[in-house]
Amino acid sequence: MILRAFIGLSFALAVWLGSAGRALATDDYTLPFYDPSISLSYGVDRDPRSCYQRDWANVLWADCNLHYGRVYDGHTGMDYPMSLLSPVVASRDGTVVDLFEGFGTQQFGINGNYVLVSHADGRRTLYYHIAQNGARVSVGQTVSAGQWIADSGCSGQCYGAHLHFEMRAVVGGYWTSVDPIFEKRFTTNPGRVPFLASYLRESNSGTEVIKRYTTVTHWVEFVNAGGRTWRNNVGLGRVLLGTWNPATRDSAFSAIDWPSSWVATNVDQSSVPPGAIGRFTFGLHAESPPGSYDEAFNLLSNSLRWFDWSRLGSFHVPITVILNTRFGDP
Amino acid sequence: MSVRHRSAHGGRTRLRAAVPILVAVFLASLSGAQIAHADPPPPAQIMTAAQAQRSGSAVGVIRHSEQGGQVLELQLPPSRASDRQLPAGEQGRRATARYLDSASTGTVAVADGVGDPEAGLSITFPDGSQAHTALAGVAGAAFGADGSWLAAIDGGGRLWRIEARTGTASQVAPGPYTGSISFTRAGELLLVEAASIEAPFSSVVVRFSPQTRRSVLVDHEEGFVFSVSELTDGSVAVTAHVFGGGVEVRRVTEASSELLASLDPRAIDTSLSDDGSRIAYSVEGTAFLRDVASGSTNRLGPGEMPRLAHDGGSLLVLRDGQTALLAADGSQLDQFGTATVGWASCEGRCRP
Numbered sequence: 044m045i046l047r048a049f050i051g052l053s054f055a056l057a058v059w060l061g062s063a064g065r066a067l068a069t070d071d072y073t074l075p076f077y078d079p080s081i082s083l084s085y086g087v088d089r090d091p092r093s094c095y096q097r098d099w100a101n102v103l104w105a106d107c108n109l110h111y112g113r114v115y116d117g118h119t120g121m122d123y124p125m126s127l128l129s130p131v132v133a134s135r136d137g138t139v140v141d142l143f144e145g146f147g148t149q150q151f152g153i154n155g156n157y158v159l160v161s162h163a164d165g166r167r168t169l170y171y172h173i174a175q176n177g178a179r180v181s182v183g184q185t186v187s188a189g190q191w192i193a194d195s196g197c198s199g200q201c202y203g204a205h206l207h208f209e210m211r212a213v214v215g216g217y218w219t220s221v222d223p224i225f226e227k228r229f230t231t232n233p234g235r236v237p238f239l240a241s242y243l244r245e246s247n248s249g250t251e252v253i254k255r256y257t258t259v260t261h262w263v264e265f266v267n268a269g270g271r272t273w274r275n276n277v278g279l280g281r282v283l284l285g286t287w288n289p290a291t292r293d294s295a296f297s298a299i300d301w302p303s304s305w306v307a308t309n310v311d312q313s314s315v316p317p318g319a320i321g322r323f324t325f326g327l328h329a330e331s332p333p334g335s336y337d338e339a340f341n342l343l344s345n346s347l348r349w350f351d352w353s354r355l356g357s358f359h360v361p362i363t364v365i366l367n368t369r370f371g372d373p
Numbered sequence: 374m375s376v377r378h379r380s381a382h383g384g385r386t387r388l389r390a391a392v393p394i395l396v397a398v399f400l401a402s403l404s405g406a407q408i409a410h411a412d413p414p415p416p417a418q419i420m421t422a423a424q425a426q427r428s429g430s431a432v433g434v435i436r437h438s439e440q441g442g443q444v445l446e447l448q449l450p451p452s453r454a455s456d457r458q459l460p461a462g463e464q465g466r467r468a469t470a471r472y473l474d475s476a477s478t479g480t481v482a483v484a485d486g487v488g489d490p491e492a493g494l495s496i497t498f499p500d501g502s503q504a505h506t507a508l509a510g511v512a513g514a515a516f517g518a519d520g521s522w523l524a525a526i527d528g529g530g531r532l533w534r535i536e537a538r539t540g541t542a543s544q545v546a547p548g549p550y551t552g553s554i555s556f557t558r559a560g561e562l563l564l565v566e567a568a569s570i571e572a573p574f575s576s577v578v579v580r581f582s583p584q585t586r587r588s589v590l591v592d593h594e595e596g597f598v599f600s601v602s603e604l605t606d607g608s609v610a611v612t613a614h615v616f617g618g619g620v621e622v623r624r625v626t627e628a629s630s631e632l633l634a635s636l637d638p639r640a641i642d643t644s645l646s647d648d649g650s651r652i653a654y655s656v657e658g659t660a661f662l663r664d665v666a667s668g669s670t671n672r673l674g675p676g677e678m679p680r681l682a683h684d685g686g687s688l689l690v691l692r693d694g695q696t697a698l699l700a701a702d703g704s705q706l707d708q709f710g711t712a713t714v715g716w717a718s719c720e721g722r723c724r725p
Contacts, residue, residue, distance in 0.1 A: 093547055117529065117549065119569035141617050143597060145639030149463050151488035153512055153551040154599060157574050171572040182617050200571050202490060207572045
């Protein structure tokens with residue numbers, strides 16, 4: 044538990060340092076996938092001249108070469124290497140305005156498959172090279188930030204499976220690609236995926252000892268290390284603490300304050316922006332016979348995605364139930 | 374629909390093009406950065422037939438007279454990059470797509486490979502001699518009317534003029550253009566111009582004059598243009614995925630835009646007869662033939678990359694890594710043992 048808390052505090056510090064000086068807007072764009080280990084291979088070329096490239100760090104490359112990890116000539120989006128058929132997710136709430144999914148998953152050609160999403164701020168995001176029949180949405184459908192909208196592929200001009208993620212805006216009356224990093228639409232910090240949390244601390248990091256037929260209150264705090272704001276309102280995308288191993292398991296320790304037999308609680312605060320700390324407070328009620336137990340929990344963005352449990356420090360609560368003579372135990 | 378004129382970037386004078394380079398060289402001399410050249414012409418090489426045989430680059434051409442025209446069956450040297458890790462269907466598609474065009478003189482242009490960013494262009498003459506151009510990632514090419522030169526698009530979407538005899542290349546326009554390229558009878562090029570070559574989900578059709586290096590927008594309805602070709606009446610057939618909708622084929626003139634057919638929303642690889650009366654396409658490995666006048670669609674069975682004969686009476690399809698020649702009713706007329714088969718003098722129909 045101490046090690047878990049140390050890792051959590053270190054992560055929180057790293058997040059704080061990494062975000063220092065950046066004005067990351069709440070509910071802004073997130074990376075368009077779940078896996079925080081995916082890194083950028085090529086960014087937008089912001090110099091329109093042939094053989095001149097200006098990368099996301101504003102460095103000018105006066106040649107025609109590829110600059111792996113930075114930019115290549117004429118590139119209009121961000122390339123993220125992804126294995127075939129991995130989840131591609133909406134970078135922000137929006138509406139699907141166009142898609143095509145007829146080309147083969149690895150069909151090389153000039154044209155490929157894509158999903159195009161329109162957002163409330165007037166921008167659009169493009170998810171290109173997706174698999175054949177890889178769109179999990181339809182035109183006109185509203186999507187939530189972090190919603191799985193497509194399966195990755197390598198259709199079109201693609202020399203290895205990856206996602207071409209492009210942000211578009213109307214500039215001078217025309218739709219054109221813009222650089223989301225340069226515009227600070229999301230950060231270059233690894234891990235700014237929609238749903239990610241890091242364990243910080245809890246009310247009792249040891250074993251909860253509960254007298255049979257009674258309830259104790261437990262709380263746990265996680266750093267919101269993802270790019271999406273956690274909310275506790277009812278609806279799509281609110282963040283819950285649910286039972287784990289297996290998921291949605293009815294708990295023998297559910298208390299009267301649990302929303303359901305497998306949901307311990309919503310996040311306490313009404314809003315937990317990226318980088319902030321969310322607390323989850325819930326009761327643990329013992330009816331089970333005296334003995335040792337272990338309850339595992341994970342975070343869930345409602346109807347969208349379970350979090351990566353290992354990054355939550357494999358959060359679980361060891362419980363010892365003891366006799367309660369006041370209520371009939373011998 | 375309206376038509377507007379605009380100059381291609383390639384129309385800049387050499388002096389204007391040189392200014393940023395000179396400035397960059399000056400800045401580099403201050404910073405020590407290495408400056409490279411802007412789009413240098415790719416190297417070219419010529420070979421006799423004997424040299425081509427010895428080097429393993431020889432292209433065998435077998436001509437077949439078939440219903441619908443002359444068919445070329447090509448025996449190609451292996452691609453530089455291995456396709457073995459790809460699904461069999463995709464290997465076949467890449468083999469088929471290596472055939473770019475043939476001239477009325479019997480000269481044949483092929484890509485050294487498809488899906489290989491370094492693959493170039495080979496031109497083989499009837500006597501077996503060859504010209505090679507290291508046009509990186511060649512995406513499409515079409516012979517001019519007399520066969521003395523080709524217009525070709527590289528992997529970066531740039532348009533080049535390739536002299537057939539020598540393989541020497543000169544850049545005509547920076548584009549970016551997608552791989553759809555064909556000549557009109559008036560000697561202009563029909564090209565598809567996109568803002569992005571890697572993700573061309575929005576594109577337009579332009580008519581480009583190689584002489585003046587000016588392009589005219591043919592049709593600027595918002596769409597994702599797959600291919601374009603000239604029909605016998607001089608109109609232009611545009612196949613495009615319509616924004617937010619399905620796949621449509623339209624006949625476009627300077628005065629009008631007429632819907633010829635609305636296809637399956639997943640339709641790819643469309644190919645039209647010369648008069649636009651028939652449209653072949655594929656959906657997930659199945660070939661279809663649409664009769665425009667009646668609106669009826671005939672399912673032809675398994676087949677990818679359909680390529681209609683000029684008269685629309687027959688078509689080539691890729692089937693299990695080989696090529697089948699089908700009649701309009703789907704019956705098989707002939708079978709070829711390779712994937713690299715196409716119509717002679719393709720005029721835009723070697724590739725869907």
